[in-house]
Amino acid sequence: MVGKVLVANRGEIALRVVRACRELGVRSVAVYSTADADSLHRMLADEAVCIGPPPASGSYLNVPAIISAAELTGADAIHPGYGFLAENARFAEICERVRLKFVGPSSRVIARMGDKAEARKVAREAGVPVTPGSDGACESVAEVRRVGSEVGYPLVIKASAAGGGKGMRVVRDEAEVEDAYREASREATAHFGDGSVYVEKFLEKLRHVEVQVLADSFGTRVAFPERDCSIQRRYQKLVEESPAPGLPPEAREGLTSAAISLIDALGYEGAGTVEFVFSDGDFYFIEMNTRLQVEHPVTEMVSGVDLVAEQLKVASGERLEVPDEALTPNGHAIEFRINAEDPRRNFLPQAGPVEFYNPPGGPGVRVDSHLYAGYKVPPYYDSLLAKLIVHGADREGAVRRGMRALDEFALVGLETTLPLHLAILEDEEFRRGGVNTDFLAVRELRNESGLLRLATAGAPSA
Amino acid sequence: MPQDETRREVLPFEEVERLVDLVRRSGIGEIRVRQGDVEISVKARAETAATAGAPKGAAPQDAAAAETEELSAAERDGLHPVRSPLVGTFYRAPAPGEEPYVEVGDRVKAGEILCIVEAMKLMNEIAADVSGEVVEVLAENAGGVEYDQPLFYIRPEE
Numbered sequence: 001m002v003g004k005v006l007v008a009n010r011g012e013i014a015l016r017v018v019r020a021c022r023e024l025g026v027r028s029v030a031v032y033s034t035a036d037a038d039s040l041h042r043m044l045a046d047e048a049v050c051i052g053p054p055p056a057s058g059s060y061l062n063v064p065a066i067i068s069a070a071e072l073t074g075a076d077a078i079h080p081g082y083g084f085l086a087e088n089a090r091f092a093e094i095c096e097r098v099r100l101k102f103v104g105p106s107s108r109v110i111a112r113m114g115d116k117a118e119a120r121k122v123a124r125e126a127g128v129p130v131t132p133g134s135d136g137a138c139e140s141v142a143e144v145r146r147v148g149s150e151v152g153y154p155l156v157i158k159a160s161a162a163g164g165g166k167g168m169r170v171v172r173d174e175a176e177v178e179d180a181y182r183e184a185s186r187e188a189t190a191h192f193g194d195g196s197v198y199v200e201k202f203l204e205k206l207r208h209v210e211v212q213v214l215a216d217s218f219g220t221r222v223a224f225p226e227r228d229c230s231i232q233r234r235y236q237k238l239v240e241e242s243p244a245p246g247l248p249p250e251a252r253e254g255l256t257s258a259a260i261s262l263i264d265a266l267g268y269e270g271a272g273t274v275e276f277v278f279s280d281g282d283f284y285f286i287e288m289n290t291r292l293q294v295e296h297p298v299t300e301m302v303s304g305v306d307l308v309a310e311q312l313k314v315a316s317g318e319r320l321e322v323p324d325e326a327l328t329p330n331g332h333a334i335e336f337r338i339n340a341e342d343p344r345r346n347f348l349p350q351a352g353p354v355e356f357y358n359p360p361g362g363p364g365v366r367v368d369s370h371l372y373a374g375y376k377v378p379p380y381y382d383s384l385l386a387k388l389i390v391h392g393a394d395r396e397g398a399v400r401r402g403m404r405a406l407d408e409f410a411l412v413g414l415e416t417t418l419p420l421h422l423a424i425l426e427d428e429e430f431r432r433g434g435v436n437t438d439f440l441a442v443r444e445l446r447n448e449s450g451l452l453r454l455a456t457a458g459a460p461s462a
Numbered sequence: 463m464p465q466d467e468t469r470r471e472v473l474p475f476e477e478v479e480r481l482v483d484l485v486r487r488s489g490i491g492e493i494r495v496r497q498g499d500v501e502i503s504v505k506a507r508a509e510t511a512a513t514a515g516a517p518k519g520a521a522p523q524d525a526a527a528a529e530t531e532e533l534s535a536a537e538r539d540g541l542h543p544v545r546s547p548l549v550g551t552f553y554r555a556p557a558p559g560e561e562p563y564v565e566v567g568d569r570v571k572a573g574e575i576l577c578i579v580e581a582m583k584l585m586n587e588i589a590a591d592v593s594g595e596v597v598e599v600l601a602e603n604a605g606g607v608e609y610d611q612p613l614f615y616i617r618p619e620e
Binding site: 034049050051052053059064065067068069071072073 | 519548550551
C-alpha cells in the first residue's frame with residue numbers, strides 16, 4: 001500500500017480522499033491556499049502545507065508548489081481529486097518523472113482521452129458506437145460541409161481540447177457552417193489554447209448516461225451500473241442517479257460492454273467514467289473522464305464499493321476485488337448538488353459565512369460536504385458546497401427520501417440550489433423518470449408564495 | 463532526548479504566571495522563552511473569532527494557526543515579517559558549510575539576500591523587502607517552509 005498520499009485538491013473531494021486514507025491506515029497530506037486556512041480538509045488531514053495565494057493558478061494549479069509539498073512531507077502518491085490537475089497529462093507526467101504515484105491512469109492515456117477528437121477515433125476503433133460525424137479534427141469549413149452532407153443537419157461543432165460546452169456551436173443548415181466554424185475555433189483557442197474542432201450530428205432529444213469503470217494493473221476490468229445525469233443547467237450536472245430509469249436491458253448491456261471495450265483498448269488503470277448520450281433507443285460515446293467524478297457516490301450507494309479506496313489500492317499495485325453482485329444495482333440512488341448559487345436570482349454565485357448548518361441524517365442518507373457553521377465560503381473556487389446522496393429500495397423510495405432529506409437540510413447564510421432540487425422532485429415528468437437534458441431549459445422557475453416551482457414555459461401559473 | 467522528557471513533565475507554572483504578569487504590565491505583545499525542548503510563548507491578544515468558530519484540528523495545523531497569532535502580536539511591536547513566497551526547503555547559507563547570509567543583529571538593506579528556498583531543485587534567493595535589523599530567524603535551516611510562512615523578523619529602520 002502507498003504510505004502517504006498528498007491530496008491535490010480542496011473542498012468536499014479533498015475531504016472524501018482524506019477520509020478514505022484514514023480508513024485504509026494511509027497517512028494524508030492536505031495542501032491549501034491562504035483562502036482555505038480554515039478549511040476542513042486542512043484540519044482533518046494528518047499534515048497540511050500552505051501552497052499559495054487564493055487564485056487557483058498560484059495554489060491548486062501550481063505544479064511546482066504541489067510537487068515541493070509532496071517532497072517536503074515525504075508523500076509517495078498524489079490524488080488529484082476532480083477538476084484542477086486531475087486531467088492534466090503534463091502534471092501526471094511530472095509525477096511519473098519524480099516517482100510520485102499519480103492516482104489515476106498514465107499520462108499517455110490522460111492525453112489521449114483529453115483530446116476529444118482522438119478519443120472518438122480510439123472509441124470507433126474499439127468498436128464503440130460514436131455519434132455520426134467527423135473522423136477526427138475538422139481542418140476547414142469545407143470539411144464540416146462534407147460531414148453535413150453525409151450525416152445531415154443539425155450539426156454541432158465542438159472543441160477538441162475540452163468539454164463543458166465551451167467552443168461549442170450548433171449549426172442548423174449549410175449556410176451557418178462558416179460563421180459557426182470560425183466562432184467555435186476562436187472560442188476554443190481563447191479557452192484552451194487549441195483551436196481544433198470536430199463535428200458531430202446534433203441530437204436534439206437525448207439523455208446523458210455514463211458508465212463508471214475501474215481497472216487494475218493485472219487486467220481486471222469492471223463496469224458498474226450506469227448513471228443518468230440528464231438534469232443539467234448549462235452543461236453542468238445538477239442531479240445524478242443510478243440506475244438510469246427505464247433503460248432497456250439490451251441498452252444497459254451494450255453500454256457496459258462498450259465501456260469495457262474502450263478501457264481494454266486503452267490499457268486503462270484506475271477509476272474513470274465513459275460518457276454516452278442515449279437518444280431514440282441508441283447510445284453513442286461522447287467522451288471519457290480519466291478521473292474520479294463528482295457523482296461517484298451514486299455508484300457507491302448502489303454497489304457498496306468504496307471507489308476511492310479501490311483507486312488507492314490499484315495505485316498501490318494491488319488487485320481489484322469487486323464482487324460480482326456489486327455490478328448489479330442494489331436499489332436506487334440519487335445525488336443532488338447543493339451549490340452556492342441563488343436559483344431565485346439567475347443562479348448568482350454566493351460567498352460568505354455559513355451561519356447555521358445542520359445536514360440531514362437518518363436511513364439511506366449521505367452528505368459529502370466541507371461545510372461547518374462559521375465556515376466562510378471563499379469567492380475563488382467552484383460553487384459546490386455539499387452533495388446529498390439518498391438511497392432507497394427503488395426509485396420511488398429514493399425520491400421520497402430525497403424530498404425528506406432536502407426538506408431537513410438546514411443551511412443559513414447563503415442561498416443555495418436546495419429549493420431547486422425540491423422543485424425538480426415535485427415535477428411529474430421527473431417522477432416518471434427518463435427525462436432529457438433539456439429538462440431545465442424548457443421549464444421556468446416560478447416563485448409561488450416563497451416556494452420554487454418548475455413550470456413548462458408558457459403554462460399558466462397556479 | 464531523555465532528560466528533556468523528564469523536564470517536560472514539570473510544568474513551570476510559576477514561571478508562566480510571572481511571564482503573563484510581565485506581558486500584562488509592560489504592554490509588550492509577546493514574550494517567548496525557550497529552554498531545551500520546552501518553549502513558552504505568552505501573547506497579549508485574545509483568540510480571534512474566526513478561529514474560535516472552527517473545529518479543533520490536529521497538531522500541525524494548530525501550530526500554523528498559532529503562528530498567525532504570534533505574527534500579529536509581533537507586528538504590533540513594529541516588527542516586519544519576511545514571508546516565504548513559495549513552498550520549499552529553507553537554507554540560511556548559499557551552500558553547505560558556508561556562512562549564513564545573515565545573523566540575528568545584522569543590518570540589512572532592502573533587496574539584500576536573506577536566505578534560499580529550494581523547490582524542485584531550483585534555488586530561489588529570498589531578499590529583504592525592507593531595510594533594518596534582523597531580529598529573529600523564524601524557520602529552521604534545511605527544514606520545510608510553506609507559502610506565506612514568516613522566515614525572519616526585521617525591525618525596519620525609522
